[in-house]
Amino acid sequence: MGRNTRKRRTPLATKIVAGAAALAVGGGGLVWANFYASAHEEHSGHNRTRSAAAQVATIDCPDVGQRIRDVPDRARGEVDGELATMDSQITDAYQRLATTRRAQAGDSQFVRNTILGPLKDRRKAIIDRIQLEINRAGGKADDNMDELAECQGRPADQMQNGDGQNGDGQDGDGQNQGGNDDNGNGVAGPVAEDFIDINDVQPNSRNSRNGLAANGDGGSTGTFTTDCGVNENNLFNSDNLIAAPGVDNGAHHTHDYVGNQDNDAFSSDEDLANADTSCQNQGDKSTYYWPVLRLQDGTQEFDANDQGGGAEGNIGKILKPARAEIRFVGNRQGDVVAMPKFLRVITGDAKSFTNGDANANSSWSCSGFEDRQVTDKYPLCPDGSQVLRTVNFQSCWDGQNIDSANHRDHMAFVQEDGSCANGFRAVPQLQIRLAYDIPAPTVENGQVQNPYAVDSFPEQLHKPITDHNDFINVMDEDLMNEVVDCINSGEDCQ
Structure with a gap:
């Protein structure tokens, strides 16, 4: 597989980390x-x-x-x-x-x-x-x-209570009373406790403050679907243009990209506007990206010795989705307004394992079991059923800013009744559904064999709750107006 390699600046701290990581690299991956x-x-x-x-x-x-x-x-x-x-x-x-x-x-x-x-x-x-x-x-x-x-x-097995505070963890002396083995994978996580049989998930039991679907039977009921493929061009990198612009390996894990084809940490708005796109509608040069899933089966990927990849514990075969369904929906309380060009939105939290679940927005399920959604476990799906990753983005915009200092405050989720609070305005809600063909891992005697896992910051231990998605709107004005008109008129368009 290939990757986007246009780089310009690497912080000194990253170079130090690279040197430290090199000491632990053997056989193409990070060996603990x-x-x-x-x-x-x-x-x-x-x-x-x-x-x-x-x-x-x-x-x-x-x-x-x-x-x-x-x-x-x-x-x-x-x-x-x-x-x-x-x-x-x-x-x-x-x-x-x-x-x-x-x-x-x-x-x-x-x-x-x-x-x-x-x-x-x-x-x-x-x-x-x-x-x-x-x-x-x-x-x-x-x-x-x-x-x-x-x-x-x-x-490692001590989850937060949602407030980001560690009340009863290790006191810093290195003597832990919890945690998990590495299952022989050579990397700390995932572990058996990170998986659940989808049949053991109660229907309609997911309790999340985030990720509400903004659309419903009332208000603006249309949809707009954009087909941008499944990263057939093999555009991968471990940058994060939104959270760490100008920084090589700012994510410390590898992302899948669809849509905009000139997306790395150093891409300017002008670069994005002039880039090619993998979307069928060439007016959509938006960038849609998420951390890759990997099957920890010993495969030596292109990034097995790289920062963001094997050198930071992200090992195994990269799994592309079989389908990537991307659509925009309306608001059940009324019309939506156009997103500004270059609006940046991060949903979910790549550090939810240590931060707590305040910003977590992961949703895992299996095809045929879509009423069973889980946030903090990877599902074990029966034969013939695909692993699903689904996310509903924030769809309330402050009406002024395309970004904010913490990359969150300019956007908000709808309230339970579907309305936007505090003067925010409803914009089309981005919904992404990724479907994967993954053989179910085997869990026996507290050990998991050939697990799949989301790429993560090393200290986040590949926990499913750290799943997240990123979006930059680079639709041209005509297309964005078409999206809004379609949604507000109740049509289904693409």
Whole structure:
């Protein structure tokens, strides 16, 4: 498979991470040999598995980007770059955590003194720079951001309660009381507990504050479908143009792209407007992207030795969807208005495992079982049934901005009655449904064989709740007006 390779700038922190990762690369993928070594040495059988599980931990850092609100436009590039460097620092720290298990077993303060303490100092330096950049540009930085510098370690199986706070996790001494083995995959996650038989999911039981379908029987009832293929051109990279513009490997995981064919971290709005598109309607040069799914079957992909790929724990065969259904729908309370060109929308949260589920918007199911949706598990589907990833984007726009400092505040989900609150205006709601042909993993005795998993930041352990989607509207004005007219008139168009 190919990839988009147009690169211009790599932060120093990313280069440091690359050097650290290279020490752990063997056979084309990231090998966490030392991650479990101390736990496996003196045990056998079931007790060995339990002991290894007790050693697994991840790093839980406050998400500084989500706390930032008032950033002047001329400082946003610098602030986004600083946040990307902070992500690289977490990746570096997790890498060290994963490769120093023997040292941790011999020193109860190793994690605190050698990993978490230095990480706090580095994060504090970046926070100071962010505050300075905001103030220099005429904004008013939050004076309390220093409290976000400290990270914690915690058991890998300890989920958040939705508030982003770790109440009973590891205290930083490297001695965990929870977690999971790597199932022999050479990477920390997914694990057996991340999967559920779709027959065990209760119908209509998904409880999510996000992802409501905006459309219904009333209001604007039309639909507009755009066919952009399934990435037949093999456009992959580990950038994130929205959250980390100008930063190589800003996502630390690989994305699938459909639609716009000139999408990487360095693409300007002009680049996007002048690019080719994989969409059948050539007026739609929008970019639609999501983290790839992989089958952890030992396949050496094109990125097996790369940052964002195998060097950061994203290993195995990349699975393209068999179908990618992309459509825009209306609002059940009234008409929708046109999206502004270059509107940027992120839905879901790539860091939901450590951030909590406040922004989570993952929805997993199986074909034939669409009334059974699950957020924090991967479904085990019966033979002949496809794995489904479905997402409903935010569809309330503030009427002014194409982006915001934390890339979220300019957009909102509809309320339960379908209306937009606080002066926001309804725009066409983007809905994406991805269908995959994936052999169901085998789960036996607490172990999962040949699992599939979403690419993730290394410390997020491939949890299904971290699934997310990104969208930049690059429809030409005529097409966007056609979309709005179609939806408001109750027609089904494409």
